[in-house]
Amino acid sequence: MENYPQTELDIENAASFLGISAQRMQELMERRVLVPNWNEYQHLFRFEHKALHIDIGSVLVQKNDDFSLILGFPKIKRAMLLGPAIKFNFCDIKRVAVEEKMNGYNVRVILLDGKLAALTRSGHVCPYSSEKANDLLDHSFFTENPQLVVYGEMVGPDNPYVPKEIYGIESLELFVFDIRHKDTGLPLPLYERRELAEKYGFRQVRLFGEFDIQEAPSMITDIIREIGRKGHEGVVIKDPKMVLQPMKYTASQSNCSDLQHAMKVYNESGRDFIFSRIVREGFQSVEWDESEKDFRKRCLQLGESILRPMKESIIKVRDGGRVAEEFTIRVKDRATISKFEEYMRRLGMDIVFSEPKTVGNEYLVHMTKVNKSTSDKTLAMWEGQLWS
């Protein structure tokens, strides 16, 4: 590992940039609201808590005497009942645009010291995502638009967080869904953003179209059914001007797929994660005014999504195995592997990396993350311990 010089935050100037007193700035550092990143990224300070109306995951970048603020991912609220939600939330505009919500992980990309850096949702610089971003995105966008940040979804099977085969992607691609200004976080209007992304050859999330508010619920319902059939996730419904807050809505198949994953590793899954997926099914079933036959089909699908993966984990442990998740990453620069390994370790992830395998001009690495909590709890049950 290389040694990187430690960077101190310039309290006075940072405070002045954020419009607060130096004392308040000092406090934010001491209370670890603002925390520096590692290695060559020690001049990036991420918000680990919300403060000064700045969301968690936002990143303050210090460059000599210059500061910039990369705002976090705005939380997109969810429609439970599509019709009422569209009517109520977009009552001030005539038309909404519908883009695909893809199933991957979010990154924000900026130019940093001559290279692209990909910030995760929490504000860490992911070495793997950064290599990919450098490969996938035209750098001239960033030199020509130094005030803009690219918000996108990293999607595909070579994915250390959310590996998915559903999009027919060979390795990993970045799909842009937002471009925002530094410091203010203000988004470009939808069509302006799509044109700009197009100009630089960026891949973008699919635009299904623009619909009148009146026809939107039924059109989007059709889109969601189609998305469900393909096993994709859902949509984000947006004000084309990006003034009103967008909303998301997902297919039943995506809720069930989330549940399948959660129940495989049942003892480490959040109860709220599971609950929220279940609740979505109840509302969709009512809004879609299903026949008894379709309702029972939905019930069976829900039940199977919950029980089948759990059953498989219990059997796996009974037969001497451990519950684990498998990932692959694929890199051009061999150094990225060890950087990513260190990064995972620093995040407290206990992951076993395979020896790199050469595939073309790239290295393929398999990663295994044992789900210790689920494995141990299941084994304890087989040994006869009581639940609680």
Next chain:
Amino acid sequence: MENYPQTELDIENAASFLGISAQRMQELMERRVLVPNWNEYQHLFRFEHKALHIDIGSVLVQKNDDFSLILGFPKIKRAMLLGPAIKFNFCDIKRVAVEEKMNGYNVRVILLDGKLAALTRSGHVCPYSSEKANDLLDHSFFTENPQLVVYGEMVGPDNPYVPKEIYGIESLELFVFDIRHKDTGLPLPLYERRELAEKYGFRQVRLFGEFDIQEAPSMITDIIREIGRKGHEGVVIKDPKMVLQPMKYTASQSNCSDLQHAMKVYNESGRDFIFSRIVREGFQSVEWDESEKDFRKRCLQLGESILRPMKESIIKVRDGGRVAEEFTIRVKDRATISKFEEYMRRLGMDIVFSEPKTVGNEYLVHMTKVNKSTSDKTLAMWEGQLWS
């Protein structure tokens, strides 16, 4: 309402009874670990937190210079995998006894100032349960065994907590499942307890029998299947001597019935409550080594138990209704109604009581508890608000 004289805890003597310093006793009162009950029960102090190795819900009774301690309900742990759990937990004994676990609410009954008082799980004196206990239990048990406490399940339809028709009970009955000594909480051995209860004509939970450890898992599995068919809850497996800790195990139908209730009032149900019922289904399915057909049947049942009641609540609110639970109570003494009304109010329950209706020599009262959180959240969704 009558006025009752306030009772102060005699700190010195209480401390000496519990074997602690007066200062520590004072602290427990000030930190509200020990809290006095209301009205004529101000000399009953319930443990609202665990302290001095005494469980929550335990009650310290002060009578002149005399003290006694009514210990709480010992938490019975749950077997997830019946076979391994029996083998591991009862390896030191040859045979286990199996009693029915009924679906009602727990009370502890003691003689207090000449009348029976029924303490709930939390250590409150429930006026309704107390009237019932006075009616159902032979008082001579308590005068002849002043050192014993009766632990039982209040079961039946006239039930302000867990109304169930499943046992063919007309109103409400008390089924004894434990008799314990005051102060120490030590239980009577199983057969001694059953004989004593029998002698005083108490109704008791069903004893399915005693089984060799080797045959117990398969015998109990058969019992559980039968219990499930009848819609009953489950069993408690006990060391006949009551030395080893007992364990409980429930039928799938009971888990599903719990889920039905929880999802009807989905926004006030604990996520952990829902999660734990789901997890039980996964383990039972594996242990029972089900066919694919039976497994799919279980999945459908689980899915329906979750979605159908939720769907009904959403439709009810769409059509202008509110999600609510209905209860009835049936009393001989009209004064019990207003006492119970006051009791519910003091516990923070928002319940509407109907006018009492005379039925034979008793009064029947209907109670409606509106589930405000679920009703409001569901209405907000119909109005187009976003989930979060």
